Amino acid sequence: TIMLRIASVAARTGRQATSTTSIRTASASASWSSLSTTVGYKPLVNIVYSHQFNQDGKRFFSSNSSWNWSQSSGATNPASSSPASDEPETISKSVQTQIMDACSSLHASVMPLNSKLVGPLAKNSDKGTSLPFVFLVGNHSSGKSSFINYVLGRDVQTAGVAPTDDCFTVVAPGPQDTDQDGPALIGDPDMGFSALRQFGPTLIHHTQLKVRNGTNTNEFMMIDSPGMIDSPVSNSGVPGYSGGSSMDRGYDFQGVVRWFAQRADVVLLFFDPDKPGTTGETLNILLHSLGGMDHKLLIVLNKADQFKKIHDFARAYGSLCWNLSKVIPRKDLPRIFTMCLPNKTEGAENGSIGAGLADLHQSRDDVIAEVMKAPKRRVDNVVTHLNDSVHLLLMHAQIAQDVQKKYSKLVWNDRIQELGSLTAGVGLSILGVYAQLPMEFTGAAAAVTVFGVGGMKWFNGSKLQEAEKNMMTMEELSAAFQRTHSREISEADEFTASVWQRIRENLQLSLKSEGLDSFPSVSDGDLDSLRKILDDDIPRLRRMASPTHFGSKA
Secondary structure, eight states, rough: OHHHHHHHHHHHHHHOOOOOHHHHHHTTHHHHHIIIIEEEEBBBBBOOOOOEEESOEEEETTTOOOBOGGGSSSSOOOGGGGOOGGGGOOSSSHEEEEEEEEHHHHHHHHHHHHHHOOOOTHHHHHHHHOEEEEEEEETTSSSHHHHHHHHSSSSSOOOOOOOOSSSSEEEEEEESOOOEEEHHHHTTTTHHHHHHHGGGGHHHEEEEEEEESSOSOOOOOOEEOBBBOOOOSSSSTTTOOOOTTTTTTOOOOHHHHHHHHHHSEEEEEEBOOOOBSOOOOHHHHHHHTTTTTTGHHHHHHEOOOOOSSHHHHHHHHHHHHHHHHHHHSSSSSSOOOOOOOOOOTSSSSSOOGGGOTTTHHHHHHHHHHHTHHHHHHHHHHHHHHHHHHHHHHHHHHHHHHHHHHHHHHHHHHHHHHHHHHHHHHHHHHHHHHHHHOOHHHHHHHHHHHHHHHHHHHHHHHHHHHHHHHHTTTTHHHHHHHHHHHHHHTTTOOOHHHHHHHHHHHHHHHHHHHTTTSOOOOHHHHHHHHHHIIIIHHHHHHHHHOOOOTTTTTO
């Protein structure tokens, strides 16, 4: 009995010591204190309190802990959304660095072939931004700037009902608050935005950088975009909207949004109750600039707490779904995150629908959780970008090689005909001299040979020019695609079809600009090197980036 009592006292003492240790450890990090006391996130398994700190004072946990993101309460503090550095790492930093370096090296290795063939990959597409980033796009006054301020934990962007900013604003963490204009940002060789020069000086002067200290995270950037407003002439491409120019802002807004979205690790598309998808420019952006990015696109219906009655919410939500169905060619629409940000009257009886819907806070926390995963998404996105780029270049090279072979066959057939006629004429002339035939016969044979071969060469040249033009039509290029990818077409491979849709216009333009006669040749070795990246290198990188599971291969 005495031993049992001693053991009981020791157990209680041990628990108290452990609790004291955890409290002291939590007090060493303000962000974790806010997270554990305000939000109350619960660990699914016991945490080994062997916390370590790096030079910046950030804590990281051992890999045997995981977090239940569904246990957040309603009133969430900006700092309470767990920073990416506080989440358990699925793969080590050294492995992430290896993957990023390997992807950069492989991507750089295919760029010479892309330049040689005037391929579909943009210049400097193998170079990423200095940090992962989250890209926000949407209607004006939809809450993009307020969301950035909320996530970062300080007022960085100006928020308001009317349009408050006409710039693409890069908000980056740094040691002190600093602002830079567009020319300085795009001219910086280390930030990774130099390729934006292609959109012209108007965009350059409508871009800015804000470096801010003391934000809730220093592992990724957030990029705000100008709020979208319909001009008197609506944009084209959206059913139900009249045609217009994509240069209403003085630069290609759709192209700029697509440039940012392609390189972003998370893309947030904001709508608000006043304009739930009825802005034509927003739908046009979703159709033309954000297509093919479903894996990192989150659609957000913000300010849902402004609804006074449930049927108002239902009408706005239904209107958004109806408008999205015009540009999303699927029966099943993606999830729409219905959320709101905390305000001074939150929790009071203000008569809004937000006072009775706690799941608005849950949706907000879900969105923030995805935002905080941006640094980890960077690894997967870089591998995906490499895979996508190699697929595009491989198809471009395969079809170009097929067209070249068909054109070369016509050229050699014409040359054989010309050489055969010349040989026959020369032989006939030699035969006349050897047989001591009259000089008139020999001269006539030589003249017929010269004029015949010359006329044949002119005729074949004209026919070849006509054939070259025909080969570069979209119909003939589609036929070449069917020849080179017959197996994929027979298997109804949708991915292959989508790749073809993306490269065909660029391929046609490349062939027309260079001409089949001077277009660089594509060797089988070039194709084999691209296939090796797809078949060997990318699967290896995927395994390195994949979390451990029962299907993993050593």
